[in-house]
Amino acid sequence: MRVLGGVLVLVLALGAVGYGVVRHLMHEPDAEVAVGAGEPVHVVIEAGSTTADIARQLVDLGVVESVLTFRFTVSQADADGRLRAGEYDLFTGMDDGDVIDLMLIGPSADYVNVTIPEGFTAEQVAARMTAQAGAEAEEMMRLCTEGAPEFAAERPYLEGAFGDSLEGFLFPATYSIEVGTSEREIVEMLLDTFEDQAATLDLSYAEAHGLDLADVVTIASILEREAQLSEEFPLVSSVIYNRLERPMRLQLCATVMYTMPEGTTSLTNADLEQDTPYNTYLHDGLPAGPISNPGLAALEAAADPADTDYLYYVLTGTDGSQTFTETYDEFLAAKRLSQEVFSD
Structure with missing residues (x-):
């Protein structure tokens, strides 16, 4: 498992402290642990505080009962001088050992959850990470839209990415990102997730038709924009494969729309004549x-x-469903039906 930024904190926590303490760190109280029995207390441990200083502060706030007992437990845990300064959200009446475990780890980091929906473009991913994860806008946009060569050495599937863009490989998911995580680390996180998911794919059918992983990603990116219902993804995919096999031009509006200004909802004949690689x-x-x-x-x-x-x-359906046909005449009939449905 790859771990970046704040994810590493959680892994360390799981290895270093008991289950009940980890549940507390994740704000999920465990009835069998003392942390859930008292009143919440915000504790600020100043840098340079000795064990005795910390013990007195904790006793004054009611977090632990005895200075001597706390100091003895610290000594038994070989933690003297290793308790970390910072801010902690604790409870009154906590077990000495639980407090020590928490302070050996250090203050829990601040995280933000950022959701990248399926079908977002690289520019949209960069904008959302800037707005919600605090990424620096220019660098985040640069990495997402022209940073492929910087990652290709360890990720060969990025070699030759068109326009050096990471489009297609910034995997949509909900990410828990530690505040302060660098733009590069954020991109690495998205690429790692893509690799984990891509590793589950069976590419044998695509390869038998002369397509590689990059081609599969391109087709998948089209499905996200051409189909409103995920259950129709395999059907739209079959149309793409069948047209490629004939050969027959794909003639897909979504690929043309990709180069149009944001907010464009329909295409003109002039738009369809724009000579772009898409x-x-x-x-x-x-x-x-x-x-x-x-x-x-x-x-x-x-x-x-x-x-x-x-x-x-x-x-043809107001629910986003489509009618699929084998012949052009059937397509024209379905198109007339569509016009009737959406003319109201």
């Missing part, structure tokens, strides 16, 4: 690179699509 109306095959950061369901569908002869699909 315009699958003009160019054969997959776009130059991923167009979003896909989750595991999309990656699985991209690696192993449904077995169909579908070549077309169109949104």
Whole structure:
């Protein structure tokens, strides 16, 4: 298991203290441990405090009962001079050993939980990490959108990433990030999670069709933007595979939309004629690179699509569902149905 920043603190805590104390650190009281029996007390241990100083302060605040007993327990634990300064949220009437265990670890770090939704672009990931994790905006954006060469030496799948972008590989999940974690460490965390999830994929079908992991990520990134329902990911994936096999241009609006200004909700004929590496109306095959950061369901569908002869699909349900067809005539009929459904 890879550990970064604040995650390491929790791992150390699990190895160093008892189960009840760890539950307290995670704000989950355990009825069998003294920490849950008293009133909360905020304790500030100043740098340079001796064991005797700490003991007197804890007794004055009612956290422990006796200076002598606390100092004796510290001595027995070979912890004299090792108790760490800082701020602690403790309770009255705590067990001496529990307090010592906590102070040997040191004050619990401050964390923020940041959720990256499936289908976010690299720019959106950078913006959210800046807003919620306190990352420096310019550096976070730089790493996410053009930092691939800096990580490629240890992550070969990033070699040749189009535009040097990490698009597609910043895995969507909820991350617990220690305040002060560097921008590089945040990106490493997202890439590590991608690798862990990608390792579960069976790429045999994709490879039999001449596709590699980067291609699967690109297809998965399209699924996130082309399908509103995750249960339709395998069907949309089958359309992409079937078109690639014919060969037939993908002609997918989501790939063109990727290059449009943020907030664009529809495309004009002029937009479809814009010559970019992502315009699958003009160019054969997959776009130059991923167009979003896909989750595991999309990656699985991209690696192993449904077995169909579908070549077309169109949104026909107000719940986001689509109608899939094998022929163009069937597609036109479904398109007329779609226009009727959404004309109201």
